[in-house]
Amino acid sequence: MAVQGAVASRSGLRSALPLLAPAYLWLTVAIFLPLSAMVFFSFMTDLPLSGKPWEFTLGNYAAFFSQSLYLTLLLASLRLGLEVTLWCVVIGYPAAYVLAKVLKGRSREAIFLLVILPFWSNGLVRIFSWAMVLREGGILDTALNAVLPFKINIDLMYSYPAVIIGLVHSYVPYMVLTCYLTLQAIDDSLIEAGRSLGASRLQVLKRVIIPLSMPGLVAGAALIFVPVVGSFMEPRILGGRTGTFYGTVIEDQFVAVFNWPLGAALSFILLAVVLVILAVASPVLKRAA
Amino acid sequence: MMTTRILQGLGRFYIFLLLAFLYLPIIIMALMSFNVSPFYQLPFEWTTEWYASLWQNDQLIAATWNSLEIAVITTLISVVLGTAASLALYRYDFRGKKFLQALLFPPIAIPWLITGTAMLIFFFGVGIGRGLFAILLGHVALALPYVIVVVSARLQTFAPELEEAARSLGANQWQVTRRVTLPWIMPGVIAGGLFAFAVSFDQFVVSYFLATPGQTTLPVEIYAAIRKGFTPEINAVSTIIIVVSMALMLLTARFFKFGGEK
Numbered sequence: 001m002a003v004q005g006a007v008a009s010r011s012g013l014r015s016a017l018p019l020l021a022p023a024y025l026w027l028t029v030a031i032f033l034p035l036s037a038m039v040f041f042s043f044m045t046d047l048p049l050s051g052k053p054w055e056f057t058l059g060n061y062a063a064f065f066s067q068s069l070y071l072t073l074l075l076a077s078l079r080l081g082l083e084v085t086l087w088c089v090v091i092g093y094p095a096a097y098v099l100a101k102v103l104k105g106r107s108r109e110a111i112f113l114l115v116i117l118p119f120w121s122n123g124l125v126r127i128f129s130w131a132m133v134l135r136e137g138g139i140l141d142t143a144l145n146a147v148l149p150f151k152i153n154i155d156l157m158y159s160y161p162a163v164i165i166g167l168v169h170s171y172v173p174y175m176v177l178t179c180y181l182t183l184q185a186i187d188d189s190l191i192e193a194g195r196s197l198g199a200s201r202l203q204v205l206k207r208v209i210i211p212l213s214m215p216g217l218v219a220g221a222a223l224i225f226v227p228v229v230g231s232f233m234e235p236r237i238l239g240g241r242t243g244t245f246y247g248t249v250i251e252d253q254f255v256a257v258f259n260w261p262l263g264a265a266l267s268f269i270l271l272a273v274v275l276v277i278l279a280v281a282s283p284v285l286k287r288a289a
Numbered sequence: 290m291m292t293t294r295i296l297q298g299l300g301r302f303y304i305f306l307l308l309a310f311l312y313l314p315i316i317i318m319a320l321m322s323f324n325v326s327p328f329y330q331l332p333f334e335w336t337t338e339w340y341a342s343l344w345q346n347d348q349l350i351a352a353t354w355n356s357l358e359i360a361v362i363t364t365l366i367s368v369v370l371g372t373a374a375s376l377a378l379y380r381y382d383f384r385g386k387k388f389l390q391a392l393l394f395p396p397i398a399i400p401w402l403i404t405g406t407a408m409l410i411f412f413f414g415v416g417i418g419r420g421l422f423a424i425l426l427g428h429v430a431l432a433l434p435y436v437i438v439v440v441s442a443r444l445q446t447f448a449p450e451l452e453e454a455a456r457s458l459g460a461n462q463w464q465v466t467r468r469v470t471l472p473w474i475m476p477g478v479i480a481g482g483l484f485a486f487a488v489s490f491d492q493f494v495v496s497y498f499l500a501t502p503g504q505t506t507l508p509v510e511i512y513a514a515i516r517k518g519f520t521p522e523i524n525a526v527s528t529i530i531i532v533v534s535m536a537l538m539l540l541t542a543r544f545f546k547f548g549g550e551k
Contacts, residue, residue: 030430034411230400
């Protein structure tokens with residue numbers, strides 16, 4: 001559309017405003033103001049509404065930096081995010097490749113749908129379903145003991161591996177989706193050209209396919225890493241007592257300990273970490289868009 | 290070539306393994322909801338006892354109704370507001386448009402734990418408090434960006450000349466929108482609506498922080514039940530939920546190509 005110049009711009013805004021205002025007002029009230037309020041509360045000693053006296057303080061942030069517990073848990077959550085992301089790459093990327101370059105036509109469409117379908121179903125329920133599989137006397141235990149000649153006890157429930165398995169199960173479709181989108185955009189003739197010029201399969205993979213699909217890998221990694229670092233429900237259900245992470249500590253501040261200002265400070269620190277990660281990832285993502 | 294065929298066969302097998310990994314736990318959970326033993330013991334014996342006992346659980350039924358009501362209202366509000374915003378972003382050029390589009394990103398990208406706790410603090414602070422109304426406020430805000438993104442994607446395939454042609458034939462702005470633009474973007478609007486429904490119906494984290502004991506949704510109720518201990522009843526209700534949400538997404542896929550191809 002040939003609308004140009006400042007005058008036209010202003011009239012464009014005037015026509016757009018009635019259509020835009022309701023949606024953006026709603027987002028402001030329910031997302032942007034709450035996030036600002038969270039920052040504000042994180043500098044208070046107590047909630048001003050509780051009737052108790054309150055004042056501004058840096059104490060909530062001091063708590064984070066003086067008690068090594070919070071920093072340790074944040075690092076544990078970052079490590080969890082990294083491990084889950086890596087597993088998703090290892091499991092998801094080959095699957096995306098097969099989908100994009102091996103399967104064709106209707107079977108590709110159907111399988112693609114099957115892979116991303118669980119992603120849009122209830123996350124809580126999918127995490128819970130692993131409890132049936134992983135616990136002692138559960139399916140994995142029973143099945144392995146039926147096959148193996150000797151008796152072993154598989155009780156992965158309430159352990160760190162259980163948390164990893166559950167989270168990878170939850171997030172691997174994301175990686176398949178983003179990698180598939182970039183992989184199927186790669187022209188097959190590029191791959192054939194590389195092969196006919198004498199490159200081995202491995203070389204083509206390393207020099208052509210992986211570099212060209214990098215935006216998908218980075219997008220998938222960012223989309224997985226960020227929510228995993230902030231996860232609390234998955235570690236609670238599958239990790240039990242071993243499932244204490246940064247997210248579960250934030251949850252505790254709001255539903256168990258009722259130290260909201262400290263919770264707000266911890267949330268804000270997490271938000272800062274998340275924003276840094278997204279900022280680092282965004283140049284690659286922009287190139288992809 | 291021989292190696293090519295072997296590699297392709299391996300690839301297909303690998304996809305099969307991935308699908309098994311994705312679906313087996315869900316299938317096992319569904320089977321266990323029909324098993325007699327309340328401790329998930331084998332051998333398997335068929336029963337629908339756990340589904341029958343769901344009907345006796347008033348708390349669960351109330352929470353289910355809340356979830357459905359909130360999901361329907363969220364869908365209606367976010368589709369209307371989101372479609373309007375998408376049209377504005379598509380039709381008009383103005384300063385700050387890029388910024389407004391960028392603003393849709395944080396609600397999707399920021400972990401729900403942060404958004405949820407922030408809403409709790411703010412709603413409490415301004416006197417809205419917790420409960421179903423607060424949950425609805427939150428759900429619409431979470432669903433809006435998805436609706437706008439999906440509808441905008443559909444609008445990209447729309448030829449603006451069609452609107453101009455209709456206008457030059459004497460149609461006013463409302464007629465152009467209703468008779469020309471909306472019919473074209475309808476698949477996107479429906480897909481956006483289904484997304485909104487799924488975001489709301491499956492939403493746990495934000496609802497969890499905004500719920501109160503009497504005013505709660507199904508996922509929050511299930512989480513509470515899981516933390517009390519596993520029962521076949523949870524399996525039964527979980528199985529129902531997963532069937533509903535998967536059916537919903539299959540429906541969405543009919544209206545909206547995820548792969549972005551074709």
